[in-house]
Amino acid sequence: MTKLSVNINKIATLRNARGGNRPNVLQTALDCERFGAQGITVHPRPDERHIRYQDVLDLKPAVTTEFNIEGNPTPDFIQLVLSVKPEQVTLVPDAPDAITSNAGWDTLKHKDFLVDIIAQFKEQGIRTSIFVDPDPKQVEGAALTGTDRIELYTEAYASQYLADREKAVAPYAEAAKVALQCNLGLNAGHDLDLDNLRFLKERLPNLQEVSIGHALVCDALYFGLENTIQLYLRQLNY
Numbered sequence: 001m002t003k004l005s006v007n008i009n010k011i012a013t014l015r016n017a018r019g020g021n022r023p024n025v026l027q028t029a030l031d032c033e034r035f036g037a038q039g040i041t042v043h044p045r046p047d048e049r050h051i052r053y054q055d056v057l058d059l060k061p062a063v064t065t066e067f068n069i070e071g072n073p074t075p076d077f078i079q080l081v082l083s084v085k086p087e088q089v090t091l092v093p094d095a096p097d098a099i100t101s102n103a104g105w106d107t108l109k110h111k112d113f114l115v116d117i118i119a120q121f122k123e124q125g126i127r128t129s130i131f132v133d134p135d136p137k138q139v140e141g142a143a144l145t146g147t148d149r150i151e152l153y154t155e156a157y158a159s160q161y162l163a164d165r166e167k168a169v170a171p172y173a174e175a176a177k178v179a180l181q182c183n184l185g186l187n188a189g190h191d192l193d194l195d196n197l198r199f200l201k202e203r204l205p206n207l208q209e210v211s212i213g214h215a216l217v218c219d220a221l222y223f224g225l226e227n228t229i230q231l232y233l234r235q236l237n238y
């Protein structure tokens, strides 16, 4: 079964907009779990535009499902993750000023760097995942870094889905096969929503986890958070 990890970045965006503590990020994470989420994902960016490092420290003792921390492995990020020891860390090659995540790793060019970073996390019992495009060569390169899993960057799938879903999913299905052949665990995320999620899951039988935030929080404005999480879980056959 594919697990749903709710990314709560945008809850923190709303909280930061007024400078107070409403919505309460910690309480929202606990409510997401109570509503059925099987994981909580956060992406503390260097400018702390939404999730702050303090949020990560506050969440760790309270989250009872899988805690997934995403980010570019800067020294500060590495220190934060090693101090918190989440169930999973997802390494993303984002530039500090990126408006959002916009590319996967070049696992061939950055192999030595990734091997070293991944080993540091695995030594502490933290599962590692690295963000990659659906390119078989990059997936094969990921296997050489020692990572436990890859996360397929699904923006291209989502942007093409309505026009031609078979064409959109094809590279991801191929990348998923290569991941299986390389004994890599498989996650996926970015721009997944209630329209495109089920088809992706059906075509990627080894998909273990999706992390979804932006669309889910937007949907919750209309359907409510509990109902929205249930709607996403239904797309994953729960």
Ligand SMILES: CC(=O)[C@@H](O)[C@H](O)COP(=O)(O)O
Pocket: 007, 009, 010, 042, 043, 070, 092, 099, 100, 101, 131, 189, 190, 211, 213, 214
């Ligand atoms: C890696 C990825 O695609 C998302 O997890 C990312 O966290 C989105 O970041 P924003 O919420 O800052 O757009």
Ligand SMILES: NCC(=O)COP(=O)(O)O
Pocket: 007, 041, 070, 151, 188, 189, 190, 191, 192, 211, 212, 213, 214, 215, 216
């Ligand atoms: N890794 C993807 C994620 O955590 C959420 O991405 P999005 O649903 O906010 O685009």
